[in-house]
Amino acid sequence: MTSDVGLRERKKRATRTALSRAAWSLMVERGIDAVTAESVAATVDVSPRTFRNYFSSREEAILDAMVQRAGALVEALRARPADEPVWDSLAHVLPDAIMNVLGEREADVAALVRASADRPALLAQQVTAFARVERRVAEVIAERTGADLDRDLAPHLLAAVPAAALRAVATMWADGATGATLPDLVRASIAQLRDGLPLGRAAPVT
Template sequence: MTSEVSLRERKKQATRAALSHAAWSLMIEHGLQAVTPETVAEAVDVSPRTFRNYFASREEAILYGLVRRAGSIADALRARPAGEPVWDSLIEVLPDMVAGLLGESRDLLLLMHAILRDPAMFAQHLVAFEHSQELFAAVIAERTGTDHRYDLSPRLLAAALGVAMRTAALAWAQSETDVSIADLIRRCLMELRAGIPLGES
């Protein structure tokens, strides 16, 4: 019975991931207006009703992949050696994993344009951002022996990390720099760790 449930759940997860990937690809290739329950369902060879069973909106489908991969980053932070300072763990894990999550600069720029121009995308982006922030706050609390439900520090640090990664992503997507997104994230984290030393030599 357990194996049957497990298999059924894996099939559901695979369908959800396929729908999300199709929604993302349609947005990147044809724009946000091309993403509908019908076009996404057709790309995955399922019915529009199936799409609606998995996602409440096209925006949720587009951003689901990023939310799911944020969970893998949290798992990687949990797997760091016990006793390693939390900043060392963050700087070791986040730059390369977030770089892999974001993909090509062109894709990221298209996503950011969609988020900034479409109110529904902006709202769903905030939901995804909040979910990721909760994940990171929980991991930081675990590694620092605090409780993110009551202590401010894990939540403050998780929120600062989100801002740092978004700042690095926008700078990378909008510039002609040869600096990698991983290096920009690493630089942002190092400045945060140093207390953002504005104007200091």
């Protein structure tokens, strides 16, 4: 996996991930305002200019690691049996994925949600990152169902809707005390979506 790459390439990757991890840690531990080109560069011991060579903004740095992890989600989805109904595949993959993607620990997720709330640029970066993942999910679904991405609505909806649900769940979980764990909420939301959403009375979660 890390074969056939020389010292130079390894160093480059090392600094990149070091910068991203440092940016993430700074956000979690000292808040989004503590994340600057200067501070991040300082903790990794490179010049601020080097930081900007790798990332065009603090937000990009913070989310870089997350984007990498999101790739795993797409792969997990692709790895599901080809004849499995799409909703089953999603139900299988998403509950675990949310933790892997948004952050290892729940505190991380909360920090991210909070930081995104008062830093539009971070939200922007997140949205575009998610949009890219969504696109790839739509492609996987289209492949599997034989749909045409340019003409059929379904794959787009099947990608966009769970993404929206994840966002809604994460937000609700972050600022309310629902008592439930994040993966459980994700499971519940997927179940509701699969059934066409409650039409009359709302179904409680716990």
